[in-house]
Amino acid sequence: MGEGYREEGDQMASDRGQRKSTIYDIATSTGTSPSTVSMVxxxxxxxxxxxxxxxERVLGAARAIGYAVxxxxxxxxxxxxxLAGMIMPxxxxxxxxGLSESFEAGARERGFCPMVVSTQRRPETEREVVERLLSHQVEFLxxxxxxxxxxxxxxxxAAGTPCVNIDLPGANAPSVVSDNRGGAAMLTGLLLDKIAATGGGAGSGGADLHFLGxxxxxxxxxxRVAGFQEAVAGHGFTVSKTHIHRCGYSPATARQTVEEMHHRLGGMPAGLFVNxxxxxxxxxxFFKSLEPDxxxxxxxxxxxxxxxxxxxxxPVTMLRQNVEAMIDQAFxxxxxxxxxxxxxxxxxxxFGPSGTVPRHG
Amino acid sequence: MGEGYREEGDQMASDRGQRKSTIYDIATSTGTSPSTVSMVxxxxxxxxxxxxxxxERVLGAARAIGYAVxxxxxxxxxxxxxLAGMIMPxxxxxxxxGLSESFEAGARERGFCPMVVSTQRRPETEREVVERLLSHQVEFLxxxxxxxxxxxxxxxxAAGTPCVNIDLPGANAPSVVSDNRGGAAMLTGLLLDKIAATGGGAGSGGADLHFLGxxxxxxxxxxRVAGFQEAVAGHGFTVSKTHIHRCGYSPATARQTVEEMHHRLGGMPAGLFVNxxxxxxxxxxFFKSLEPDxxxxxxxxxxxxxxxxxxxxxPVTMLRQNVEAMIDQAFxxxxxxxxxxxxxxxxxxxFGPSGTVPRHG
DNA sequence: GGACAACGCTAAATCCATTTAGCAAATCGG
DNA sequence: CCGATTTGCTAAATGGATTTAGCGTTGTCC
Incomplete structure (x- = not known):
């Protein structure tokens, strides 16, 4: 073969209607070659x-037909x-x-088209989506x-594609995570200080502070549990395993767990660390059913x-994970x-709210 | 040219290291042709x-090297x-x-790889992103x-790519929007009924109900304003333009507007419709600064x-837009x-919460 | 035994953009 | 006026997968 680009004879390929225009079209219409068009x-x-x-001629023709590579x-x-890929729950x-938006901004800044796909925490979906993204040749994930x-x-x-784990670490790629331990210790310390300031909290050496979720x-x-325990111990309290309720992440079980806790204690604990x-x-x-008092x-x-x-x-003290810094590090x-x-x-x-809107990209 | 696939002589192209494997590799390693591999x-x-x-031989080889098309x-x-594209603010x-997750599920069900990109409501970004998605040949948007x-x-x-507008309609493509008018009328009616049930609300023929945002x-x-007014009139009240505050969507201006309103009225109105x-x-x-009373x-x-x-x-009555139905209709x-x-x-x-988790896909 | 079908596979064109090697014409130097 | 250079452009290969046309071999049937 090797006839190169379209010769005279089928000049009017445009009558095929919705076919997307190519550099060959531009070449024919401007009397140049595809190479020239590409270079221009x-x-x-x-x-x-x-x-x-x-x-100029080529550029004009390209604009006229709204050519897109x-x-x-x-x-x-x-x-x-x-293409730049990211998967998240x-x-x-x-x-x-916030992670998603920061990622998109960062990807665009670097000239990539971001591709974010959510996987609903289903391992099978995660695998399928990663395979899909790889087969679309994302340049990193x-x-x-x-x-x-x-x-x-x-x-x-296996695909030769760089990847980075974010939020939860993994052994087979670089990982960027929040300082869960340090953050939890910080938040726990703050709660303990507040409790101490009101004079409450210490019952028989144990802090009246619970961990939920x-x-x-x-x-x-x-x-986070480790950071929690570290801070409790650091404040001179003994750490009680019964104060730690790893009840999962679902609202329903958390509700039930906190309700049982309330029942058992005969009221709210002095402090509650929600995970x-x-x-x-x-x-x-559950709190909704309680009196404000x-x-x-x-x-x-x-x-x-x-x-x-x-x-x-x-009052609720909230810890905000530093989404922008995490994404920056991942890049x-x-x-x-x-x-x-x-x-x-x-x-x-x-601590505190601060914006979640990412840098403009 | 036309030598087809790799001939004897360079069998060991695999020493090039990280090159992704192709059907040609499989063909050489199984002693078949690329066509055969493709068909298999x-x-x-x-x-x-x-x-x-x-x-079987081909399939085995493909699995062995972890081939991905x-x-x-x-x-x-x-x-x-x-590829299936979607842009959103x-x-x-x-x-x-919710729209995003429903879209992704729907796209996957139909065999597409979803590509969602956020544009922060910036028209320039919107345009750029659409051009990018089109150049990646998304099959619809x-x-x-x-x-x-x-x-x-x-x-x-121009690219011959189908598109659908969602949430805000446009004249040049099919549009799927919430029934803003009907929904607003419904919500307004409900608020008016509640107000009436407590015996309050009617001051000199106008309803003590404000529209914000x-x-x-x-x-x-x-x-939504139209639906609001329709319902107010339908309940036999006259509609007052001064009760409608189109103050934008930002939290900051809404806060200021509601604060001024509170000041002017000397308290909260009987009803508030937040947009x-x-x-x-x-x-x-602002409410945070008020007494519960x-x-x-x-x-x-x-x-x-x-x-x-x-x-x-x-108490807040919330209207939930029917995200799943909107996406279904868009498809x-x-x-x-x-x-x-x-x-x-x-x-x-x-009305009401109901899940936002999309169908599994 | 010769025509024909079934079988099992391959060659080659195609999609579109990029890029290197190189061709023909114009220009220049001497 | 001839060889060398510059100018302005093009041919063709390339990337990886798909798909149609078709090739050679074996088997079947009359």
């Missing part, structure tokens, strides 16, 4: 001594897709929504909030942030990616 | 009389990218988060919450839903897309 559109034409007048073809040729809280990211890391490695054995939960916004949602479902001198902390939770009828890891290096960094969370 | 991997091999044993190449050949509320979608619709039309001239706002969750966020910033026999409604807002220290429009038809459908919103 890529801005490399000066280097190949295409004349100013030809360049076919990234499929370009990507195939250049082995660069221009869902978008239904500020942490994930951020894996957010996956309990066991190693199989996904391996998939990426999370999954036993899960990285983030155990880190996530979803557990918090469950807790306040039940919260006098009671202090609640939450390792997550939501604008509405800040306006509840009792750094991605840029210096080597298959053999799997560092892990812990980003300190911050 | 696509499941069309029986139709072309490939023997069972060859098929290159969607770039396939897409180029088939003029089908397998952001993910920071349940409405958008959902455009969510864009004030003036027509230029984007035109871009899609939204942008003058914007489609959704004006529809969006962000305006609501601003309003409760200020809300006795006061009724608040919000044309949006958030799980936390439901647990505030005063229907997409499937029966014709460039000349631009229908619009209004999906009734619903």
């Amino acid at each position: 559109l890529n801005g490399t034409w000066r280097r190949y001594r295409i004349s100013e007048s030809t360049a 076919n990234m499929k073809a370009r990507g195939l040729r250049l082995a660069r897709s221009g 869902h978008y239904r809280n500020r942490f994930f929504a 951020f894996i957010v909030g996956v309990a066991r990211p190693e199989p996904l890391n391996d998939l990426c490695r 999370g999954v036993a054995g899960e990285y983030a939960t155990e880190e 996530s916004i979803t557990a918090f949602e469950g807790a306040i479902q 039940a919260f006098r001198d009671r202090f609640i902390g939450c390792f997550d942030w939501d604008p509405f939770a800040a306006f509840l009828p009792f 750094v890891y991605m840029e210096e990616y080597r298959v053999d290096a799997c560092p892990m960094v812990k980003i300190p969370p911050q | 991997l696509n499941g069309t091999w029986r139709r072309y009389r490939i023997s069972e044993s060859t098929a 290159n969607m770039k190449a396939r897409g180029l050949r088939l003029a089908r990218s397998g 952001h993910y920071r509320n349940r409405f958008f988060a 959902f455009i969510v919450g864009v004030a003036r979608p027509e230029p984007l619709n035109d871009l899609c039309r 939204g942008v003058a001239g914007e489609y959704a706002t004006e529809e 969006s969750i962000t305006a609501f966020e601003g309003a409760i910033q 200020a809300f006795r026999d006061r009724f608040i409604g919000c044309f949006d839903w958030d799980p936390f807002a439901a647990f505030l220290p005063f 229907v429009y997409m499937e029966e897309y014709r460039v000349d038809a631009c229908p619009m459908v209004k999906i009734p919103p619903q």
Whole structure:
């Protein structure tokens, strides 16, 4: 074969209607060759001594028909897709929504088209989506909030695609997580201070402070429990295992757990450390049934942030994970990616609301 | 040219390291041709009389090297990218988060890889992102919450890509929106009934019910104002323009507006219709400063839903837009897309929480 | 035994953009 | 006026998967 581009004879291919226009169309209509068109559109034409007048002619024709490059073809040729992938459990809280938006901004800044897909925490979906993204040749992949990211890391490695774990760490890729332990210790310390200031809290050496939510054995939960216990011990209290309720993340079980706790104690504890916004949602479902007075001198902390939770009828201290810093770090890891290096960094969370809107990108 | 696939002589191309594996690799390693491999991997091999044993051999080799099809190449050949695009303002509320997740589930069900990109309501970003998605050959595009979608619709039309507007309608593509007018009338009626039941509300023929938030001239706002007024009139009250505060969507201005209103009235009105969750966020910033008693026999409604807002220290009636139905309808429009038809459908919103988790996909 | 079908597979064109090697014409130097 | 250079552009290969047309071999049937 090798007839190159379309010759005279079928000039009017445009009557095929909705076919997308290509550089061949532009070449025919301007009486030039596809190479010329490609060079002009890529801005490399000066280097190949295409004349100013030809360049203008081509550019004009391209604009006239609203030409847009076919990234499929370009990507195939250049082995660069221009796609940046990220998977995450869902978008239904500020942490994930913020990660998503920061990622998109960062990807766009770097000239990629962001591709975020949610997987509803289903391992099978996670795997399928990663395979899909890889087959679309994403140039790197951020894996957010996956309990066991190693199989996904391996998939990426097999495809030669850099990846970074975010929120939950994994052994087979660089990981960026919140400083769960430090943050939990900080929040716990703050609650203990508040309790102490009101003169309450110490019953027979143990602090009247409970930990609610999370999954036993899960990285983030155990880190936070450790920070919690560390702070409790640091304040001179003994640590009681019975004060720690790893009841999962679902609002329903958190609600039930907090209700039972309330029943057992005959009222609210002096302090409550809630491990996530979803557990918090469950807790306040129960709180709703209590008198406002039940919260006098009671202090609640939450390792997550939501604008509405800040306006509840009792004081809540919220920890906001530093979404922007996490994403920035993830990009750094991605840029210096080597298959053999799997560092892990812990980003300190911050108190209070502060904006979740990412940098403009 | 035309040497087809790699001949003897460079069998060991695999020493090039990280190159992704192709059907040519499989063909060489199994002693077959790329065509055969392609047919086997696509499941069309029986139709072309490939023997069972060859098929097994090829399949085995593919699995062994972890072969994944290159969607770039396939897409180029088939003029089908397998990509489904959606743009939306952001993910920071349940409405958008829900749309996003429903879309992803629907796209996956239909065999597409979803590609959701947020544009922060910046028209320039919207345009850029749409161009990008089109150049990646998305097979259709959902455009969510864009004030003036027509230029984007035109871009899609030029590319021969079907698109559907969601949340805010546009003249140049099918549109799926909430029944803003009907929903607003429903919510307004409910507030008026509650007010009437407490015996309050009627001051010199006008209802003591205010409308807060939204942008003058914007489609959704004006529809909701119309529904609001319709219901007020329907209850036998005269409609007062001074009760309608289109103060935008930002929490800050909503807060200020509601504060001024409170000052002017010397207290809370009997009813308050809040036009969006962000305006609501601003309003409760102010409410926080009031005594709980200020809300006795006061009724608040919000044309949006958030799980936390439901647990505030005063009753709020929330309208939840029917995200799943909207996305379903959008897929229907997409499937029966014709460039000349631009229908619009209004999906009734619903009271109360109900889940935002989309169908499993 | 010769025509024909069935079988099992492959060659080659195609999708579109990129890029290197190189061709023909114009210009220049001497 | 001839060889050398510059100018302005094009041919053709490339990337990976798909798909139609068709090739060689074996088996069947009259």
